[in-house]
Amino acid sequence: MEKLNVASFFCGCGGMDLGLLGGFSYNGKKYSKNPFNIVFACDNDPYCTRIYNDNFSTKCEIKDVRELNVSELPDFNILIGGFPCQSFSISAQNPPRLGYKDVRGMLFFEMVKALKEKKPRFFIAENVKGLLSANEHKAFPMILKEFQDAGYLVKYKLLNASKYGVPQKRERVILVGFKNEEDYKKFSFPDESENVIPLSVAIDKNADTEEKWFFSQRAVDGMLRVRAKMNKGRAQDISVPCNTISSHLAKVSLNSTDPVLMVDGRYRRFTPREAARIQSFPDSFIINSVSECRQYKAVGNAVPPVLMWHIAKSLEAIIIDSKKK
Numbered sequence: 001m002e003k004l005n006v007a008s009f010f011c012g013c014g015g016m017d018l019g020l021l022g023g024f025s026y027n028g029k030k031y032s033k034n035p036f037n038i039v040f041a042c043d044n045d046p047y048c049t050r051i052y053n054d055n056f057s058t059k060c061e062i063k064d065v066r067e068l069n070v071s072e073l074p075d076f077n078i079l080i081g082g083f084p085c086q087s088f089s090i091s092a093q094n095p096p097r098l099g100y101k102d103v104r105g106m107l108f109f110e111m112v113k114a115l116k117e118k119k120p121r122f123f124i125a126e127n128v129k130g131l132l133s134a135n136e137h138k139a140f141p142m143i144l145k146e147f148q149d150a151g152y153l154v155k156y157k158l159l160n161a162s163k164y165g166v167p168q169k170r171e172r173v174i175l176v177g178f179k180n181e182e183d184y185k186k187f188s189f190p191d192e193s194e195n196v197i198p199l200s201v202a203i204d205k206n207a208d209t210e211e212k213w214f215f216s217q218r219a220v221d222g223m224l225r226v227r228a229k230m231n232k233g234r235a236q237d238i239s240v241p242c243n244t245i246s247s248h249l250a251k252v253s254l255n256s257t258d259p260v261l262m263v264d265g266r267y268r269r270f271t272p273r274e275a276a277r278i279q280s281f282p283d284s285f286i287i288n289s290v291s292e293c294r295q296y297k298a299v300g301n302a303v304p305p306v307l308m309w310h311i312a313k314s315l316e317a318i319i320i321d322s323k324k325k
Contacts (some may be wrong), residue, residue, distance in 0.1 A: 001035045004121070004319065007073060008041040009065050009081035009111055013051040013287070013298040015279065016080050016126065017041065019308025024282045026306055027201050029165070034312045035319065039074040047294040048301075054286040065110040070117040078315075079115060082126040082303050083108040108143055115150040115177070122315060123147075123177040126303050129158060131173050144175075152177035153184040159307065162241040163192035166280045166304045167199050170244045174311060186318040190310035200238040202270075202277035208263050215254055215267045223254035223267075235262035242278050247300035249275055250293040275299045280306035 008017050018024060023033035041060040043049050052060040084107050108125070115123060125147075132140050147154050154177045161170040178184035207213050236242050236259045243259040252258040252269045261268045270278065272295035276287055279299055287295045 001320070001323070003035045003037040004077035005039045005075065006036050006078045006080060007076040007114070007118075007120075008038055008060075009079065009114070010083055010107070011041040011043045011048075011052060011060055012045070012082065012301055012303075013048045014041075014055055014060075015281070015302030015305050016082060016124070016308050017052075017056060018281070018285070019303065019305035019310075020078075020080060020124075020312045022309055022312065024284065024305070026280050026282045027165070027167075027197060031306065031309045034309070034316055036078065036312065039076055042068065045298075047290045048298045050289050051287055051295075051298050054289050065107060068110070068114075070114045073114075073118065076118060077121045079111060079118070079120050079123040080125075081111050081123075083111060109146065112146045112150050115147070115152065119151065119179060121179050121183065123152065123175075124311065124315075125175040125177075127173045127175075129171045129173060132158065140173075147175070147177055152179060153181060154178075155184065155187060155189070157189045159189065159311075161280070161304045161307045162196060164190065164304075164310045165193055165195070165197055165306045166241070166278075167197040167202050168242045168244060168278050168280075168304065170304065170307075172303070172307075176311070176315070183318050183322070186321060187314060190314045196241060198239050199236055199242040199278065202242070202274050203238060203261070204271055204274055207268070207271045207274065213268045213271060214263075215260075215269070219254050220267060226255065234259055235267065236260065245270070245275055245278055245300050247297045249296040249300055272296055272299065280304040 006020060011017055017038055020036050021034060022031050024031050038056060038058040041058055042063045042065060043060055044062065044064045046062050049060045049062045111125060144154055154175055156173060156175040158171055159174050161168050176187060234257060245259060249270060252260065254267060272287060272292050275296060276285065276299045279302055287299065
């Protein structure tokens, strides 16, 4: 089957890209290759770019998407991107949630511009759950209209990664756009799995012997003083999926809602590799070419590859069906 070319905006360390391409193993399961080929990728974070370029044959350009000359990009059949979400997030209060009034919230317009210029067959966009309610529920309808005005029929759904083989309760809005009505009618989002993956699959027992991962007694005492009022110190039950991890795990605190572990009565943070596993990155995915702080940020901002793989399979199904005719 001929591969479809993909352009990746806001690619980060490559969670969407890895899931789209397939051809990796995670938690003892093989995720087959998909008929897609990355021909262009860009991100403005040099540390994410370094991780990306350690793992993909197509090298990511360190570039602000607003500076792209879209007409000069290679031709592509699919545009993918998790456009920056800080200004749409329910939890982002500093600065206050501004939705599309924030310049970061307007970066999806760069995807719209590329769609108008290159007219690919599909696009896939990802964002946080808060996008649906941002700006008193005004932002999301406007975003949908912009994509529709660019010539695309759009389907969207709030997906929970824990329903698709990821050991994390992570809800994200996925939008899939179609240039052709026939593709639009045939596409359906992937079915949820009945097999829930527990956090335990991501835990590295070797980390239990390293003092650097444990919180100080001072931090624990401070949390205990306010825990009754604040519901802090959220030790995870490793027999179920983890609560959502974020990009600031390097600065994880017991006085926040960050997920942490309880090991022999002591609190410890996740290692960067554990965070990557929680996000469903395979252990073969290289992350250690940047500092641990940068690893946490890159991994925490990523789209879980296994979740994206299932979406890619649903897209592949309608491509195969159209080839039969």
